[in-house]
Amino acid sequence: MSTAAPASPLRYLGGYPEPLLAQVRELIETERLGPMLARRYPEPHQVRTDRALFDYVDELKSRHMRNAGPLAKVHYDNKLHVIRNALGTHTAVSRVQGGRLVAKREIRVATLFRDAPAAFLRMIVVHELAHLKQREHDKAFYALCTHMEPDYHQLEFDTRLYLTQLELAAGSGDAG
Template sequence: MQQLKYFQHYPDSLQAQVKTLITDEKLQPYFKSKYPSGHQLQNQQALYQYCTALKQRYLKNTPRLNNVSFNKHTDMMKGTLGTHTHKQHRHGQKLKTRYDIALNNQLKYAPEAILRALIVHELAHFKHADHDKAFYNLCCNMEPDYHQLELDLRLFVVLDELGMNFYTQI
C-alpha cells in the first residue's frame, strides 16, 4: 500500500491501524469528527501574523521572521510540506539574516491544528537544524500535542492523496 510510506518509521502495530483506517474507508470520518473545519488563514498576511505570534511566544530571542507564505511550487506528495530558510547577506558593515517559511500550497485546505504543527516544526528549525532530541523537545514545548499532530499531518497527506480532502469545499 503506497500510503504507508509516510509511516515507515512507526511501529508495525500503528502501521496496521493506519492501514485499517484507509482500507475500511474511515480516514475521512476520522478527520470530520476530530477536525470538523479547516483553518481561516487564507492570505499571506494572516499566515505571517499567526506564525509571528507563535514565534514571539516561544522564540523571543531569535531574529525577526521576514516572510511566511503558501508555496505553489512544492508538491505535497513528493516530500516537502514546509521549508525554512535563512539567508545571510552583507548590508554595509552589518551581516543581515532573512528567515523565511514556505508551506505547501495544499495546506491552505487543512485543519488549523495540522497547520500549527507544521509551523511549529519549521520554527523549531530556527534554533535546531537537526531532528534531534532538543528539536523535538522544543516542538513539544511549543505544542504539547505535537507528536499526535505530526501523525495526523501524515494522515492528512494520505487523505489529500486519495482525493478525499473535504476541507477544500468549506
C-alpha cells in the same frame, strides 16, 4: 497497461511500528480514515492569505521564541509538496549590508495547508519555527516542538494520516 508499481498508500508513515500501520490499513480498507480525521479535526482556520500566515507565524514566534531573529517573509508555496516532498521550509539568507552581516529568515508552508484543519497548520508552523533554533530533527528539536505545541507528536502523526487520505482521495477522484 502500466507496469509501474503504485505508490505505497502509507508512504508518509515510514518508521512507524507495524501494529500501528496495520490499524491505519484497516481504516483505509474500511473507508473510515477520512471520517475519523474529520471528526477529530473539524476546526478550519482563517489563515487564507500570505499576510495572515505571516501574522499567525509571528504571533506564535513571539509567544514561544522571543529571542529568535525576526522573520523577513512567511508565505504559502504551491511548489513545496510536489517538487521537494516537503511541507514547509525555513531558510536564512545572509548578506553583507554596510559592513554588517544580515540574515533574513523565511518560512514557506505548503499551500495544501491553506485548506487543512487548523491543528495541522499549527503543527507545520511549529515545526518550521523550531528549525529557527534547531537545524536537525534531534531530541532538542522535538523538545522545542512540544514546548510550543504539547500535542505535537500526535498532530504530526495525524497530519501524516491526513496527507495519506488526501492522496487516496485524489487517486479515487473524490474531493475529500
